[in-house]
Amino acid sequence: MAEQKKMVEEITSMEEDFAQWYTDIVKKADLIEYSSVKGCMVIRPYGYAVWENIQHILDSRFKATGHENVYMPMFIPESLLQKEKDHVEGFAPEVAWVTHGGSEPLAERLCVRPTSETLFCEHYANIIHSYRDLPKLYNQWCSVVRWEKTTRPFLRSREFLWQEGHTAHATAQEAVEETERMLNVYADFCEEVLCMPVVRGKKTESDKFAGAEDTYAIEALMHDGKALQAGTSHYFGDDFARAFNIQYTDKNNTLQYVHQTSWGMTTRLIGAVIMSHGDNNGLVLPPQIAPIQVVILPIAQHKPGVLDKAYELKERLQGLYRVKVDDSDNSPGWKFSEYEMKGVPLRLEIGPKDMEKNQCVLVRRDTREKYFVSLDNLEEEIERLLSELAASIYNKALENREKRTYICRNIDEINKALSENGDGFVKAMWCGDEACEDAVKEQTGVGSRCIPFAQEELSDVCVCCGKKAKHMVYWGKAY
Amino acid sequence: MAEQKKMVEEITSMEEDFAQWYTDIVKKADLIEYSSVKGCMVIRPYGYAVWENIQHILDSRFKATGHENVYMPMFIPESLLQKEKDHVEGFAPEVAWVTHGGSEPLAERLCVRPTSETLFCEHYANIIHSYRDLPKLYNQWCSVVRWEKTTRPFLRSREFLWQEGHTAHATAQEAVEETERMLNVYADFCEEVLCMPVVRGKKTESDKFAGAEDTYAIEALMHDGKALQAGTSHYFGDDFARAFNIQYTDKNNTLQYVHQTSWGMTTRLIGAVIMSHGDNNGLVLPPQIAPIQVVILPIAQHKPGVLDKAYELKERLQGLYRVKVDDSDNSPGWKFSEYEMKGVPLRLEIGPKDMEKNQCVLVRRDTREKYFVSLDNLEEEIERLLSELAASIYNKALENREKRTYICRNIDEINKALSENGDGFVKAMWCGDEACEDAVKEQTGVGSRCIPFAQEELSDVCVCCGKKAKHMVYWGKAY
Numbered sequence: 001m002a003e004q005k006k007m008v009e010e011i012t013s014m015e016e017d018f019a020q021w022y023t024d025i026v027k028k029a030d031l032i033e034y035s036s037v038k039g040c041m042v043i044r045p046y047g048y049a050v051w052e053n054i055q056h057i058l059d060s061r062f063k064a065t066g067h068e069n070v071y072m073p074m075f076i077p078e079s080l081l082q083k084e085k086d087h088v089e090g091f092a093p094e095v096a097w098v099t100h101g102g103s104e105p106l107a108e109r110l111c112v113r114p115t116s117e118t119l120f121c122e123h124y125a126n127i128i129h130s131y132r133d134l135p136k137l138y139n140q141w142c143s144v145v146r147w148e149k150t151t152r153p154f155l156r157s158r159e160f161l162w163q164e165g166h167t168a169h170a171t172a173q174e175a176v177e178e179t180e181r182m183l184n185v186y187a188d189f190c191e192e193v194l195c196m197p198v199v200r201g202k203k204t205e206s207d208k209f210a211g212a213e214d215t216y217a218i219e220a221l222m223h224d225g226k227a228l229q230a231g232t233s234h235y236f237g238d239d240f241a242r243a244f245n246i247q248y249t250d251k252n253n254t255l256q257y258v259h260q261t262s263w264g265m266t267t268r269l270i271g272a273v274i275m276s277h278g279d280n281n282g283l284v285l286p287p288q289i290a291p292i293q294v295v296i297l298p299i300a301q302h303k304p305g306v307l308d309k310a311y312e313l314k315e316r317l318q319g320l321y322r323v324k325v326d327d328s329d330n331s332p333g334w335k336f337s338e339y340e341m342k343g344v345p346l347r348l349e350i351g352p353k354d355m356e357k358n359q360c361v362l363v364r365r366d367t368r369e370k371y372f373v374s375l376d377n378l379e380e381e382i383e384r385l386l387s388e389l390a391a392s393i394y395n396k397a398l399e400n401r402e403k404r405t406y407i408c409r410n411i412d413e414i415n416k417a418l419s420e421n422g423d424g425f426v427k428a429m430w431c432g433d434e435a436c437e438d439a440v441k442e443q444t445g446v447g448s449r450c451i452p453f454a455q456e457e458l459s460d461v462c463v464c465c466g467k468k469a470k471h472m473v474y475w476g477k478a479y
Numbered sequence: 480m481a482e483q484k485k486m487v488e489e490i491t492s493m494e495e496d497f498a499q500w501y502t503d504i505v506k507k508a509d510l511i512e513y514s515s516v517k518g519c520m521v522i523r524p525y526g527y528a529v530w531e532n533i534q535h536i537l538d539s540r541f542k543a544t545g546h547e548n549v550y551m552p553m554f555i556p557e558s559l560l561q562k563e564k565d566h567v568e569g570f571a572p573e574v575a576w577v578t579h580g581g582s583e584p585l586a587e588r589l590c591v592r593p594t595s596e597t598l599f600c601e602h603y604a605n606i607i608h609s610y611r612d613l614p615k616l617y618n619q620w621c622s623v624v625r626w627e628k629t630t631r632p633f634l635r636s637r638e639f640l641w642q643e644g645h646t647a648h649a650t651a652q653e654a655v656e657e658t659e660r661m662l663n664v665y666a667d668f669c670e671e672v673l674c675m676p677v678v679r680g681k682k683t684e685s686d687k688f689a690g691a692e693d694t695y696a697i698e699a700l701m702h703d704g705k706a707l708q709a710g711t712s713h714y715f716g717d718d719f720a721r722a723f724n725i726q727y728t729d730k731n732n733t734l735q736y737v738h739q740t741s742w743g744m745t746t747r748l749i750g751a752v753i754m755s756h757g758d759n760n761g762l763v764l765p766p767q768i769a770p771i772q773v774v775i776l777p778i779a780q781h782k783p784g785v786l787d788k789a790y791e792l793k794e795r796l797q798g799l800y801r802v803k804v805d806d807s808d809n810s811p812g813w814k815f816s817e818y819e820m821k822g823v824p825l826r827l828e829i830g831p832k833d834m835e836k837n838q839c840v841l842v843r844r845d846t847r848e849k850y851f852v853s854l855d856n857l858e859e860e861i862e863r864l865l866s867e868l869a870a871s872i873y874n875k876a877l878e879n880r881e882k883r884t885y886i887c888r889n890i891d892e893i894n895k896a897l898s899e900n901g902d903g904f905v906k907a908m909w910c911g912d913e914a915c916e917d918a919v920k921e922q923t924g925v926g927s928r929c930i931p932f933a934q935e936e937l938s939d940v941c942v943c944c945g946k947k948a949k950h951m952v953y954w955g956k957a958y
Binding site for chain 1: 531
């Protein structure tokens with residue numbers, strides 16, 4: 001087991017330095033590599049395969065809710081970006097500007113899309129004329145650019161991959177329903193597929209998307225007690241429609257403005273998965289997004305029949321699961337570490353002794369528990385262990401969140417809870433005043449994460465000013 | 480049938496003006512819409528669904544040949560682009576330059592990738608160390624930018640979607656084999672999936688990709704007799720490896736340079752499909768890439784049971800085919816035109832009389848032939864008609880190519896063939912001298928398309944200078 005030990009030692013433990021542990025994992029699990037393009041990353045095959053699985057499942061959920069994919073240009077002319085006042089104020093400071101095409105300066109500079117509201121609005125103004133054209137339920141998968149100062153793989157980078165939904169509806173009510181529907185699609189995806197519990201809620205005024213009337217968000221708590229915004233869904237009312245003149249003729253032949261939404265999730269979900277489930281041996285991947293769900297390791301593979309048996313099992317399982325056989329000449333110990341690092345949910349060991357007994361060994365990545373399983377009911381056992389693993393990592397993440405959620409009634413209680421128990425969610429009442437929101441952040445370090453839809457009345461006064469409270473808010477330090 | 484007539488009249492006929500016919504189709508079949516970003520287009524849901532089907536099938540063929548997907552940054556620092564001399568000369572004049580991030584000028588300007596050889600090379604230099612790391616068989620799906628002066632939807636645009644494969648191998652031979660393998664994957668895809676016959680060959684020296692040692696290409700002939708390059712596969716030898724210092728230690732512990740390839744296909748394939756199979760009623764889509772394979776049109780849909788039956792048939796067919804019911808209140812005539820315009824391979828009509836007879840009507844898009852089909856063997860009949868349609872449009876395209884392929888022995892014969900029969904492929908011998916290649920183009924208007932792998936000896940002298948011929952070449956006017 002010398003190699004295994006060596007490999008494990010190469011990762012910083014999360015207790016020692018969580019940020020370094022994270023960086024070690026993204027590199028050593030072969031998820032990303034740095035490039036000479038500052039703030040951008042190379043997503044390697046293993047990391048990209050995780051993203052493809054996320055894409056595939058999300059995309060089918062979008063299509064099941066009636067959405068269609070499109071592709072918009074990656075450039076936005078400056079004049080187009082400027083059409084909606086709040087939107088341009090929010091994004092202009094962080095866009096990349098194209099000023100030259102070939103050797104010639106452009107008449108008007110173009111930004112590389114940081115998000116595509118303006119392009120969708122221009123398109124909608126062209127194609128929406130009558131109530132019969134509504135709703136428009138569009139989505140696109142693409143990369144976007146935001147010129148961030150400090151970057152971290154997956155969590156914050158100058159270019160990232162995402163999907164952006166953009167919809168137009170006849171009425172405000174329909175648009176609000178869409179905003180909620182997509183937040184729930186996101187939340188269900190996080191909980192069912194990524195095994196990551198989330199809080200569903202609304203952002204405060206100061207934390208809204210640039211140009212939105214309301215921003216809904218799902219917030220997850222990472223292993224270190226910091227919050228991560230995993231997805232957002234925005235309701236725009238008719239602000240963009242007025243700025244871009246997107247009008248339709250209703251059934252009474254009257255011109256009306258459409259009501260719009262947008263919503264997005266990004267490659268930062270991969271960062272969220274790492275920090276929700278990973279441990280000191282590496283990644284732990286939820287089965288549905290794992291590029292390899294079962295890795296078959298032949299033991300004493302030079303012995304007659306072992307490799308054949310390994311390949312026979314692969315053949316048998318591969319229509320049902322994503323399976324890989326590693327028959328390289330690395331030692332079993334090295335292989336154990338390697339696939340633990342990569343977060344493969346199940347390891348299947350098969351050697352001469354197992355073959356004699358018509359069995360194999362299955363090892364769960366999260367608990368490292370060993371199961372001796374008859375080959376007669378291998379599929380059932382794999383199915384059972386994968387679901388148990390999924391349920392178990394979800395529950396572990398939920399327990400971590402519950403352990404690290406502190407109910408506080410004043411600023412002192414917040415500071416006390418955080419210093420005694422470490423970072424986490426603070427649940428506390430708020431009067432709705434931005435000054436108090438800022439003061440909480442300044443005096444405790446935690447900012448408002450969201451006003452959860454599931455409200456509780458912890459007290460009737462604001463945690464900061466003591467005046468009448470309007471909302472219960474989740475507060476936290478955020479990635 | 481008044482509406483149908485009206486609709487069909489809206490398209491320019493291809494005999495009258497092929498270019499306008501093409502533009503009419505891309506717009507009226509809802510494939511694209513223009514945007515205020517000059518030279519870039521909006522790919523609408525129907526057009527994007529065609530691309531998704533192309534992607535899906537190509538991607539599985541790439542994976543079946545051992546390739547993995549990755550994602551590289553969309554920006555290339557100017558210094559990185561300049562590392563390979565020929566490559567930068569080819570691409571620098573047509574790239575878009577990012578010079579500012581937010582409000583600050585960049586220390587070094589970045590181009591938006593026109594292709595990603597340089598980024599892959601930089602990455603390969605980082606991750607390839609030993610012969611055990613080879614081969615690397617990577618692919619990426621993304622958009623790229625080339626600052627074209629004149630643009631046409633799908634065929635030539637400033638931004639387009641594509642895939643780019645980039646591979647690194649231990650030996651020249653393996654890299655050459657890969658270059659050929661991928662050209663064949665492309666050719667088979669075009670012929671089997673897009674029903675579009677292609678000529679497989681090699682580009683002449685003057686027509687190679689910037690930085691390549693050899694460029695292989697597949698060339699298709701469009702309905703109007705112009706050629707379209709549908710895909711290319713490049714062999715780089717070790718030129719890039721030397722420029723980027725991509726070395727590995729071989730089994731004898733000696734440092735060696737890798738040998739590389741790249742290969743790409745783009746959204747221009749959609750343009751190729753339009754111009755290969757379309758007619759004066761609109762698009763004709765090959766079944767495998769059609770977003771809707773069977774459109775069900777209820778006839779006299781207000782009559783009892785008709786809509787129910789239409790939905791029952793959809794239910795029955797939808798696991799097997801991509802099916803849509805159009806129960807809108809548009810007239811049957813309007814619907815006939817609409818789905819002909821959109822190139823839906825089969826129209827299924829079901830009305831009260833059909834129901835009485837336990838039958839439906841199937842209409843093939845390409846021939847508009849009607850088939851009365853018993854509902855008892857509907858699936859078999861659909862399967863049969865779809866395969867017949869696929870074979871038939873392939874054969875029609877092949878016939879068009881054969882009819883428009885002219886064997887010529889001198890410049891006069893070329894001019895005579897083209898003026899008598901219209902544009903097409905010219906097959907003629909060539910001495911290998913670039914001066915003759917240029918002279919042919921200047922004196923006849925047709926350029927070299929490729930040196931086909933399937934060589935024929937039409938004569939032993941060059942079509943231009945009369946000296947000894949080296950190759951038989953396909954010449955043509957190109958999109």
